[in-house]
Amino acid sequence: xxxxxxxxxxxxxxxxxxxxxxxxxxxxxxxxxxxxxxxxxxxxxxxxxxxxxxxxxxxxxxxxxxxxxxxxxxxxxxxxxxxxxxxxxxxxxxxxxxxxxxxxxxxxxxxxxxxxxxxxxxxxxxxxxxxxxxxxxxxxxxxxxxxxxxxxxxxxxxxxxxxxxxxxxxxxxxxxxxxxxxxxxxxxxxxxxxxxxxxxxxxxxxxxxxxxxxxxxxxxxxxxxxxxxxxxxxxxxxxxxxxxxxxxxxxxxxxxxxxxxxxxxxxxxxxxxxxxxxxxxxxxxxxxxxxxxxxxxxxxxxxxxxxxxxxxxxxxxxxxxxxxxxxxxxxxxxxxxxxxxxxxxxxxxxxxxxxxxxxxxxxxxxxxxxxxxxxxxxxxxxxxxxxxxxxxxxxxxxxxxxxxxxxxxxxxxxxxxxxxxxxxxxxxxxxxxxxxxxxxxxxxxxxxxxxxxxxxxxxxxxxxxxxxxxxxxxxxxxxxxxxxxxxx
RNA sequence: GGCGCGUUCGUCUAGUGGCUUAGGACGCCGCCCUCUCAAGGCGGAGAUCACGGGUUCGAAUCCCGUACGCGCUACCA
Numbered sequence: 001x002x003x004x005x006x007x008x009x010x011x012x013x014x015x016x017x018x019x020x021x022x023x024x025x026x027x028x029x030x031x032x033x034x035x036x037x038x039x040x041x042x043x044x045x046x047x048x049x050x051x052x053x054x055x056x057x058x059x060x061x062x063x064x065x066x067x068x069x070x071x072x073x074x075x076x077x078x079x080x081x082x083x084x085x086x087x088x089x090x091x092x093x094x095x096x097x098x099x100x101x102x103x104x105x106x107x108x109x110x111x112x113x114x115x116x117x118x119x120x121x122x123x124x125x126x127x128x129x130x131x132x133x134x135x136x137x138x139x140x141x142x143x144x145x146x147x148x149x150x151x152x153x154x155x156x157x158x159x160x161x162x163x164x165x166x167x168x169x170x171x172x173x174x175x176x177x178x179x180x181x182x183x184x185x186x187x188x189x190x191x192x193x194x195x196x197x198x199x200x201x202x203x204x205x206x207x208x209x210x211x212x213x214x215x216x217x218x219x220x221x222x223x224x225x226x227x228x229x230x231x232x233x234x235x236x237x238x239x240x241x242x243x244x245x246x247x248x249x250x251x252x253x254x255x256x257x258x259x260x261x262x263x264x265x266x267x268x269x270x271x272x273x274x275x276x277x278x279x280x281x282x283x284x285x286x287x288x289x290x291x292x293x294x295x296x297x298x299x300x301x302x303x304x305x306x307x308x309x310x311x312x313x314x315x316x317x318x319x320x321x322x323x324x325x326x327x328x329x330x331x332x333x334x335x336x337x338x339x340x341x342x343x344x345x346x347x348x349x350x351x352x353x354x355x356x357x358x359x360x361x362x363x364x365x366x367x368x369x370x371x372x373x374x375x376x377x378x379x380x381x382x383x384x385x386x387x388x389x390x391x392x393x394x395x396x397x398x399x400x401x402x403x404x405x406x407x408x409x410x411x412x413x414x415x416x417x418x419x420x421x422x423x424x425x426x427x428x429x430x431x432x433x434x435x436x437x438x439x440x441x442x443x444x445x446x447x448x449x450x451x452x453x454x455x456x457x458x459x460x461x462x463x464x465x466x467x468x469x470x471x472x473x474x475x476x477x478x479x480x481x482x483x484x485x486x487x488x
Numbered sequence: 489g490g491c492g493c494g495u496u497c498g499u500c501u502a503g504u505g506g507c508u509u510a511g512g513a514c515g516c517c518g519c520c521c522u523c524u525c526a527a528g529g530c531g532g533a534g535a536u537c538a539c540g541g542g543u544u545c546g547a548a549u550c551c552c553g554u555a556c557g558c559g560c561u562a563c564c565a
Contacts, residue, residue, distance in 0.1 A: 013565045048564055113563080129490045130561065156563055174493070183491050183561085191563040198565050222492055222560035245494080245558095252557065280500095283513095287501060291512050310501080313558065317499045320514040330527085369527040380525090395524090430523095445523040457525035 006038035006212040010071070011202065013045040014056035017263040018063035020316070021217065021247040021255055024281045028244060029215045030069045031304040042074030043205060044085045047195045063264040067274050068297060081209045086201045093196035096204050096234060097157045097189050105233035106189055109137040110148050110155045133158065133186045157190040159226065167225040172242040172306045179225040187226050199223060203230040206239055215242045215306065242306050245285050246313040255316055271373040276325040284314040294327055326372035337364045340374045348378050350385045362467045366459040381458050384467065387476060388454025391484050395456035399446040405481045407437065407444055408451060412477045415470060423466040451480030
C-alpha cells in the first residue's frame with residue numbers, strides 16, 4: 001500500500017475510439033488507484049487540431065463507462081483540478097513556457113519549416129547520428145526576438161536541452177533507465193498555433209493535477225527524459241513512472257487495426273462481455289504470481305500491483321479471450337443472462353416473438369454449458385425459436401432409416417397419451433416404446449432429435465422435449481415424418 | 489543510422505542462484521462420462537529457458553558480448 005493517496009490519470013488523445021491497448025492502460029491505472037484508495041483521473045489530450053475527430057471524446061467515455069472504469073475526476077466533473085480537456089488549458093501552458101524562457105530553459109524559434117527541412121537534409125547527408133535542431137534561434141538577440149514577436153512572425157517555443165548530461169530515472173516496470181541529453185532534440189513545447197505539444201502539456205498537467213504515478217505505454221519511455229528535464233527546470237517534484245509493455249499482433253508487431261479489431265466497441269459489438277474483456281486484458285502483461293486465471297474487477301483490484309507487470313510485449317490471443325468469455329458467461333445468474341438474451345433477441349430475426357421469461361430461462365439453463373456468447377443462446381439452438389424447415393443432411397443419412405417413420409409414429413402416440421408431461425415422463429415414455437419395439441433407446445433418440453430440432457447437436461433430448469412441450473413436439477414429429485426424405 | 493526497451497512451450501505466463509526430469513492456462517490430440525453437442529474429469533504432445541562467453545561447487549535466474557524483435561527519433565500523441 002502506498003502511504004499517501006495516489007492520484008493517477010488515463011490521458012488518451014481522442015482519435016475516435018478506445019483502443020484495447022488504451023483500455024489496458026486505463027485498467028492498470030484504475031486498478032492501481034482503487035487498490036490504494038487513490039483517485040483515477042481522465043484527462044483528454046486534444047492538443048493536435050489536425051487530428052480532431054467529431055464525437056471522439058464522447059465515444060471514448062462511453063467505452064470506458066461500458067467497461068465499468070468510471071473516473072473520479074474528468075470531463076464533466078466539477079473539481080479544482082479541471083478543466084480536463086487540454087484544449088481548454090492553453091493559457092496555463094503558455095504561462096509556464098514563458099517562465100521557462102525567462103529562466104533560459106526554453107527559447108523562441110522563428111525558423112521556417114523550409115529551413116528545418118533543409119537542416120535535416122544536410123545532417124542526413126553528413127550521416128550524422130541523428131537529426132537535431134541546431135539551436136539557431138537560441139542566439140537571437142533580445143531586440144531581434146522582440147521585433148519578430150511584434151511583427152507577428154510565426155514561431156514556436158523550444159526546450160533548451162543541455163549537452164552531455166545524464167538523465168536517469170527509476171521506472172517501476174523497467175528499473176533504472178538512463179539517457180544522455182546529447183541524444184535529445186530541442187523539443188518544441190508550444191506549437192506555432194499556440195497549442196502545446198504532448199510533452200509540455202502532460203508535464204504541466206500532471207504537476208498541476210498532482211499526479212503521483214504516471215502509468216502509460218512503453219512508446220513514451222524514450223521521451224521521458226524530456227519530461228524529467230521539464231520537471232527539473234520548473235522546479236517541480238517528479239511523479240513515479242511505470243511504462244507498460246505494448247500489446248501486439250500475432251506477428252509481434254504493435255497491435256493495429258489492419259490485423260483485426262482494436263476498438264473496445266468492436267469487441268462489444270461482437271458480443272464479448274465486459275468482464276471477460278477486462279479479465280483478458282488484465283492478464284496481458286500482468287499476473288498475480290499464482291495460477292488464477294479467472295478474475296472479476298473486485299478480485300483484480302485486490303490482487304493488482306505494478307511491481308508484477310511484465311516487461312515484454314504480449315500478443316492478443318483471441319482463443320483465450322473466447323474461452324474467458326464462456327467462463328464469464330457461465331458465472332452469470334439466470335436472470336442476468338435473461339436480460340442479456342432479451343437484448344440479443346431484439347437484435348435478431350426473432351424480435352417479433354413473444355417469449356415468456358420461464359421459457360427463455362429454461363433455454364438458458366440447458367444451453368449455458370454449450371455457448372460462449374449470448375447470441376449463441378439463439379444461433380446454436382434456433383429450434384427453440386422456430387420450427388425446423390430443413391433437416392441436417394448428415395443426420396438424416398445416419399439416423400432416418402426405412403423403419404424410422406413407424407418408430408416416430410409409435411413415439412408420437414405414446415407422447416400423446418401423456419398428461420402434462422415433465423422431463424422424466426418423456427424419458428419414461430421413450431424407454432417404454434424402446435422396450436416395446438425391442439430396440440435400443442439410441443434408435444429412437446437420434447431420429448427424434450432430428451425430427452424435433454432439425455439438427456444433431458444441442459440440449460439433452462428430454463430437456464428439449466420438455467421445453468418445447470407436448471403439443472409442439474407432436475407437431476414436429478408429424479411434420480418430420482412427412483418432410484424428411486430417406487436418402488438410402 | 490542513433491538512442492532506449494525487450495527475448496521461458498504456437499499464445500498468455502510461473503520462476504528473483506540449489507525445491508525444476510522448467511510449473512500453470514488457452515489452443516491442439518487421446519481417453520472417461522454420455523442420447524448428441526458441450527461442460528467436467530483424466531492423460532498426452534509441445535520450451536536445447538534467443539545465441540555465445542564468463543562468475544559460481546551450482547544459472548532460466550548474476551555479469552559481458554552478439555543476434556533478433558519492438559519503441560522513439562514530428563510544430564502526432
